[in-house]
Amino acid sequence: MRILAIIFAALTASTPGAAETLTVMPGTIVEWKAVYGQVETRNRVPARARIGGTVTQLDVAEGDRVEAGGRIAMVEDDKLVFQLASIDAQISALSAQIETARADLERGQQLIERGVITTQRLDQLQTTVDVLQGQERSLQSERQVNERLIVEGEILAPEAGVVLSVPISRGSVVAPGEAAAVIGGGGVFLRLAIPERHALTLAEGDEIELGAGASGVASERRTGRLVKLYPQIEGGRVQADVEVEGLDSRFVGQRLPVRLPIGERLAILVPAKALTRLAGLDFVTVESSHDGARRRAVVPGGTVTRDGIVWREILSGLSAGDQVVIEDE
Template sequence: MRRTLMLILPLMSGSFLAIDPAFGETLTVTPQAVIEWKPVYAEVETRDRVPARARIGGTISALDVTEGDMVEAGQRVAIIEDTKLLFQIEGIDAQLDAFGSQLDQAQADLERGQSLSERGVISNQSLQALQTNVNVLESQITSLKSERQVVARQIEEGEVLAPEAGLVLSVPVSKGGVVFAGEEVATIGAGGAFLRLGVSERYADTLKQGDTIEITEAGTATSGTLAKIYPLIEGGRVQADVEVEDLETTFVGRRVQVRLPVGSHDGLLVPETALTQSGGLDFVSVELPSGPSDRVVVPGNRVEADGIVWVEILSGLTAGDVVVTSHE
């Protein structure tokens, strides 16, 4: 005696829950929610695109990275040299030497003045003048040292550092080139990768965060999760991001075909094993009170769930029909 199995399909779940029909069993077909999919193309993108910028202007004397390199946060990307800063350092050092010599002489004069003042040879006013001269020279030396630290810091800022860890996407400069302060030396793709897609605004209300997205690449089907939908519509298109586990990021900007759930409709589904072909027509065996009878049907889309391929029947069956799910 054949058993009758019921097929249960949850709405917009991205997968179908079904009882595996065994050979010789029957299935009572009832309307089930069938997801409607919209095929679109998405591009592989990094979450952030952070520029590594020059902090000073000058000539690029060293370029340590190229496109495709992986860098760590704070890693040196390039070195920029400004010869004017080196000249400033040399000039400041020369002034420091000169003022140092003057300070040594002023301090010696002050010591002699103090000795003479104790013996009453010079007045206190002359001694104060010698002390003032020492104080002025010490202040000038302190000011020059501070100025030297500023210039030295500018020279240190000639090292262009990676702001975040990630993949070097572009290096728009070359060794020996001249750059200005704030100019981009390299672009770093950081924060992991995702798929970014654009879809017509008429589907905006049907997209929901958390939806399962089907991805087809190199003949292999995987799935992802709709992680973010951007509220700004540009050119009649809505942008969205899809999280995909272990997404290949060798080529950023690579296009990948995906399918989005944009709605659902009620349909009659039977296992693919229930269909037979003859003379270019598709048949399904239907159980009648008088016995099995082959009926011509028009099949539609195929859906795989839990290892079983289901076929939507567009015409030839009605709800409540009992079909033979497989043939011995």
Template sequence: MRTLIAIVALAASLPLASRADDFPLSAVSVTEWKAVYGRIEARSRIPARARLGGTLVSLDVSEGDVVTAGQVLAQIVDAKIGYQLAAIDAQLQALTAQMDNAKLELTRGEVLLARGVTTAQRLDALRTQVDVLIGQIAAAGADRKVVEQQALEGAVLAPIGGRVLAVPVAAGAVVLPGEAVATIGGGGIFLRIAVPERHAAFLHEGAAIEIETAAGPSQGTLARLYPLIENGRVIADVDVPDLPESFIDARVLVRLPVDTRTALMVPEAAVVTRTGLDFVEVAGAEGPVLRTVVLGQRQTLDGAAMIEVLSGLVAGDIVVTKHE
């Protein structure tokens, strides 16, 4: 104790610089910050699904690839489609042959009717036969187009432009209609956070959020608060400019404003550290004097670096912030 008193007396007895600027100390409102972890997520996460069941003969993407909307990601082949097309082609060939024969019969019937050898009823039957065959050929052609469209649906297309997040299948696998071949994340990225519900009352949309990324500190805006509380936590989205998108679902440290309180704040430049103790120079009746202080958290107020004084100063003290 005697040693501490001696150190304080020695520090106070050191010559002080002349006062250059005064800072009237008063209680100010400061923000209480809550540190949580946020997760970088894609705004849209859509699976590229197989529209056709069959064998995955080719897979042209892997995790991390950047794709555009409509790009072919994989190719699925169903061997039965080839047989169906062959059957329809054979049916069309047979119907076409019947059509040619029916048209010849109709031409002969018209000639015979003109000679009075056949009847009009027989000619009407020949015309009906031709019309039926025309309809059958059209139906077979439509069936072929359906099968051709099914074959085209073997191409798995990217639903949106973005980055491939997951590829749960491999080439050569058998896939079913509707099965996900790849998952695409696109539409930009945002930061999603989960905040304990006791802090929900202090959160509001538009609040400034401090972010700690690998590239350094950044600032975002609380864009959306979701009304549904899950597992005792409030879900919120934060818009952050230039958010790194190299890794989706990466965790970053976020500092949220959860409360406000009053505190005595002095500029960091006003704090002098000597022999392991912190001092602040204040204006006294007989000139500037050093007072021992206990410091708290550092914060930035209006762009200035400030530090909280827990004890040693009171509101109304004149703090000397600059020295000659």
């Protein structure tokens, strides 16, 4: 009975002292959808082996920073060394044959002046020299190919970034084209998976709000910008990328709470300081030309911050045109 008496007194009491009035009008508020975003690097590129062989050196580990063109690992193939030795032996043998053929050609040129040999024989000696020189050039080219293959045993970073994974180890046998490491570069962003029913309400350039705890400080409000919406829908979800200034890039794959603007609606808003709470109920003071200022019970909803002022949505108890009294603090 005492509680009911207090509530009745609160409902019938007038507001003491000077106060400010606000005419209630429906305002537009943004509807938000809570999802999780995942920290991702802009580019994720594998560093691949160019030749097959055995990994003899591994220069990076997960989390290392690499520059574009930096060495990731070294792959060696013993067969290339043996082929190089075989080519060198063939070139050496050809060099000896070429020297002999050139000496025969010089003698032939001297003998043809004396009329001892025919022109046909001299042409045969010249052809022999040309053929042997051609074979030597072919072997030299083959040798350069093998030297290049040995050089390509170095696995290089395709771009600057952080090493995300290293699926090989020293002593592993790799095939040409096999990934030795995955490099993440180009900065970091938040990648979202948005339900397809909300895809049409979003557009590139929209402001995205990070949820509490996303920035490491619960009270800090941070926003990002939607920079890319992917056209392909997979599993009923659309992927989108959000740029956030100062996003922590230490942990790729970290999940952060995000709020997406998915629409707008009309609502009745009053400053949060216009509400008072008594005996478990929320009241606002309404000014009436007939009854004066009286408290009215309302059902409040969520809060909206605009220009640094906290507003409270009123779900029931007020209508457009009501004069709400805001007491001076």
